[in-house]
Amino acid sequence: MQITGYRSHGVAAAVALVNAVTGQAGNDADHPEDSENTRDSEDALRALLRECGFFWRQFEPRHADAFREWGRTLRPFFEATELEEAVGLLNGLLLQVPMHPHLADHDDPAGLHIHYAPPSADLPHRFRATTLMNLSELVCKYGLSRTGVCAAEGCDRVYADTSRAGRRRFCSEACANRTNVAAFRARKRDAP
Ligand SMILES: [Zn+2]
Helix, strand or coil: CECCHHHHHHHHHHHHHHHHHCCCCCCCCCCHHHCCCCCCCHHHHHHHHHHCCCCHHHCCHHHHHHHHHHHHHHHHHHHCCCHHHHHHHHHHHHHHCCCCCEEECCCCCCCCEEECCCCCCCHHHHHHHHHHHHHHHHHHHHCCCCEEECCCCCCCCEEECCECCCCCCCCCHHHHHHHHHHHHHHHHHHCC
């Protein structure tokens, strides 16, 4: 169950973008979709926007670098271990991304909702504004307890947990299972 509803879509989009453009490319057999040199291609970015409910039809190849840059910019937020550090980072970005909040209702299933970027802003700017505001809202509510880097050995993908329970520490089921199996084997090996 999603606790933050529409507002969480920017959180999921931020995670997807950071994982697409940063970290070790194709580092992990559990994530075959990450094959090197393709996960931040124009097609991959377009697909990412579509999956995350952004206006993917407005994506143009000239936008690709702006998206890649923003993914690299957001990564340190997920790596932050101190709240103060994360807040400073978000506040710095909030100064850099011009906002002009307004209500919008463009046949979206969510109905009336807030857009943060100016109405005339291009797609990368709107993406920056939405992801930044949604991450900021998440931090206001939960601190750093809902975001981080995957706890699985050898995985550097980031995650955000918008579930009610909020106990997630892994980027995926695959990483959680792999870690649990390894821990189980280690216990068996160490048992007398
Ligand atoms: Zn992982």
